[in-house]
Amino acid sequence: MEPPLIIKNLHFLDNMFNMTMTFRQDSDVYRPYGRTEALREPQSFTIPVKSKLVAWVVSKWYPGVRRNEYYKELNKYIPIDVYGKSHMKLSWDDFYTTVSQYKFYLAFENSIYKDYITEKLWSNAFDSWAVPVVLGTTRKNYERFLPGEAFIHVDDFPSAKDLADYLIQLDNDDERYKNYFNWRSLYRVRRETGWDNHYCKACRALRQAPDYQVIPSLEKWFLEGTNV
Numbered sequence: 752m753e754p755p756l757i758i759k760n761l762h763f764l765d766n767m768f769n770m771t772m773t774f775r776q777d778s779d780v781y782r783p784y785g786r787t788e789a790l791r792e793p794q795s796f797t798i799p800v801k802s803k804l805v806a807w808v809v810s811k812w813y814p815g816v817r818r819n820e821y822y823k824e825l826n827k828y829i830p831i832d833v834y835g836k837s838h839m840k841l842s843w844d845d846f847y848t849t850v851s852q853y854k855f856y857l858a859f860e861n862s863i864y865k866d867y868i869t870e871k872l873w874s875n876a877f878d879s880w881a882v883p884v885v886l887g888t889t890r891k892n893y894e895r896f897l898p899g900e901a902f903i904h905v906d907d908f909p910s911a912k913d914l915a916d917y918l919i920q921l922d923n924d925d926e927r928y929k930n931y932f933n934w935r936s937l938y939r940v941r942r943e944t945g946w947d948n949h950y951c952k953a954c955r956a957l958r959q960a961p962d963y964q965v966i967p968s969l970e971k972w973f974l975e976g977t978n979v
Contacts (some may be wrong), residue, residue: 752782754862755977756813757821761970769963772953775866775976776895779964780956782949783866785873785895787938796935799851799880804922805829806850807857808875810836818859818886821852821911828915831857850879855918858888858902863974868896870942876902877940882921884914898934 755761772780779874812819825831832853834841841849850856856870867888876883883902885893890904908914921928930948966972 752784754864754867755974756809756816756862757810758973761973762968764969766965766967768969770956770960771966771969772949772956773973774778774868779960780953782943782952783896784848784869785877785940785942787901787934789938790936792935794976796932798929798932801852803832804879805831805857805884805918806847806853806881806882807831807859808850809840809859811861815863816861817863818861819904821858821886822857828912829918833848842927846875847879850875850881853881854922855903856881858883858885858887860885863887863977865892866892866896867976868893873942880932882928884918893929898938901929901934903931921953926966940963 754780770779772778772782774783775781776783782831807822818959821944822831822833833839834849856876860867860871865888868885872885873882884905885902886905887893887933890906893899893904903917905911905914908917921931
């Protein structure tokens with residue numbers, strides 16, 4: 752479930768595996784962090800009352816990753832409330848009630864990697880009913896898994912200042928802001944959490960697999976995902 756930034760020394764596992772189970776859609780066993788599922792009938796929804804602007808929950812500051820520098824630049828033009836280690840404290844019990852007060856949530860990934868769209872979007876933002884501002888893989892890659900109008904991508908803007916100006920515009924225009932929730936009348940978010948689900952899906956795949964591929968270099972296969 753983690754990208755190459757975190758998973759090291761995969762070369763020690765060369766010539767040991769024939770099947771993969773990761774968040775990448777081209778894995779033998781696909782295990783995404785979340786997915787959207789079409790509803791049988793359109794449903795109405797109510798957006799929680801918002802009293803704050805932008806939130807970000809982060810605990811690990813990996814050196815040299817893009818999200819750190821982008822946050823610093825964005826924060827010059829718009830206030831961002833940061834929670835987590837070395838920032839404002841936030842318990843899991845208060846997580847969703849706190850984040851749901853914000854109009855926008857920075858779903859900034861620690862890696863730009865194929866199909867790597869984590870709980871930062873699927874849970875932190877969507878479960879809190881905050882519009883996710885994403886930084887990670889390409890918009891095209893995001894739109895393989897969720898509606899394009901469900902999020903704001905940093906790459907859609909020439910600079911962090913342009914993004915900040917846009918968020919401020921949305922803050923002052925309720926109708927335009929609400930457009931980022933229209934998809935919820937047609938889709939719902941599904942997440943399968945817990946290792947029991949992972950193991951069961953792996954067992955089903957093993958029983959049903961007609962054959963296995965050969966993966967001489969697990970490291971090489973995994974690093975291919977960086978080319979997004």
